[in-house]
Amino acid sequence: MSTSVSPSNNPIELKPITFWAPTTKVQRLLALLLLIFQGGITVTGSIVRVTGSGLGCDTWPLCHEGSLVPVAGAAPWIHQAVEFGNRMLTFVLVAAALAVFIAVLGAKRRKEIVVHSFIQGLGIIAQAVIGGITVLVDLHWYAVALHFLPSMVLVFLAATLYTRIGEPDDGEMSSPFPNWIRNVAVVGAVALSVVLITGTMTTGAGVHSGDADISMEDRLDVNIDWIAHVHGYSMYVYLFFTLIVVAGLYKVNASKHNKQLGLMLILFILVQAGIGILQYRLGVPRWSIPFHIAMSSVVVAFTSLLWSQGRVRVGGKATTTGSLDGDAKLEVLSYQKGVKTA
Template sequence: MTDTATDRSTDPQKAPSTPPQGGQGVMARIRSYTPTLRVQRVLAMLLLIAQGGITVTGSIVRVTGSGLGCNTWPNCHDGSLVPVAGAAPMIQQIIEFGNRLLTFVVAAAALLVFIAMVKAGRRAELKTLAFVSGIGVIVQAVIGGMSVLLDLQWWAVAIHFLPSMILVWIAAILYTRIAQPDDGTATRQFPDLIRILAFVAAVCLAAVLVTGTMVTGSGPHSGDAGVGMEGRLEVDTRIMTYIHAAAMYIYLGFTLVVAFLLHRVKAGDAAKRTAWVLLAMIVVQWAIGLTQFYLGVPRWTVPAHIAMSSVVVAFSAFLYAHGRVREGGTGTSPTGSPVGDARLAASRA
């Protein structure tokens, strides 16, 4: 009689399989990992927060006069990647260098979202949005470096801020659409007229942001005490503020019309809730702006105003995204994609 133990040890067909050990096992699990829909949305939310958050830290750089705490790029100072004692006040160097380091946090968030989209086999639309987010972070880093090399000229700083708002918009759209199944059918949630008005409102929001950078460009916060008013926008700040406020009221008006029409056509609850939250956020932003105007733009108001800009842009994107959603498909999906569901099932088998 043949010994069973000997049989199994010599016959590869009968030999028991052993899972990879140590580092190989970890790498195998990483390669086979398929992120669930919940993980994808968490990562997308982190990206959205990071895209908005870095604009706030950038505003802190500006109001503390730390814009040239690191006076070159990509190094902090000539010959040194990191702050150098005595090259500038150390607190300013730390603030500016810290803001630069946050770029890597945003880049990591964008990379993780893109990898999640690929690993989950999501549709091309989501992969494209994630990819553009990552490229945008790189472009923003270069623009930020150029603004330092140009000694914080007002228009260079404005160009640095405005793409951040575009990236917040993209991240908000991505977060909304990740929840929609890849095999669903794209359907319009409200008439074209409302979508057109929502788009017009978004254009008005862009005008609000552009004129806002011009108010800042002509105002007292140059970004560095050594720069002073050189390179500032030579317009009357008060008049520029009125123009900025007018653009905001026009934007608010279009948003009110959109919210009203959404209730008239009995749109989905998600769209109506988003519209009301957006209106509330606009009112908060208006109150902060009014406070800045009457108090002479105190430093603490600037980060709050910038933070609310990201919030308003994000909810504007949420509202616009509610106009077209994917519905149906195979029903409840753990990954949002038939391809991802198959991969997840295989990895759990």
């Protein structure tokens, strides 16, 4: 870390984010919130769908003509609450993405991290557009699927961002476990994509495609039992590869953290499979869908966390903000603050 704390002899350029050099801890906390909101919005979106609350607010960005918030009597209160809550989460998600972007710029993090957080912002904008198109095409099943799947990509990338932020920019690249385990994790992630795609197809063919008013023509015309079985069997393929990854981690005696991540992923896949089988057996009750969606985000996030542990930066001297320039900037800011308060 630089020992020169005087602003006069410190060469770093404070612009464009001059006022803030957050620590790695703060950056990670913001990235974690972003990850939670990315997953959370798919859950609130599914609650809107299964409760048929889409018209709880009938204008945008106002909830009703002349009112930003729900109005008593304008629509059933539960629909207003669900739709309004979902809209609020969009703003929270945008705020979180913006906060992460400003934080990593402020801390002068490496390009990889800045690009990752920029992609999160771009993804949210793209999702807003896709969401609009989904409504325009009357919630046709493929549009609902194409709206859901990018969110899973964003959850995956948000979890990767969370991992990467924790690694110092000046650290050395290292592989905590052999490459073959990482490659099997990639195969597992591909199998997970198949699970997710066939999941949206199962929904598309089922009773909860789109919303309450969706017509039969807008559903996917395949046998629901058949597609649900393809979906279920692809889950076993995903589970199989994940088990190989975790067995590999134990075989090479990987770190406790990585082994724990692996075990948690297996547990979450089993919980998700349990929910899936239960909802299939019970004839897909509405209440089960948000749980199945929530757990989809959880397994996607943990798949990413485990995979991204395969190549990490270790060591390094940038211990406070994650970047040497950020650490120096923090020193300058602390110095300036000290001068002001003195």
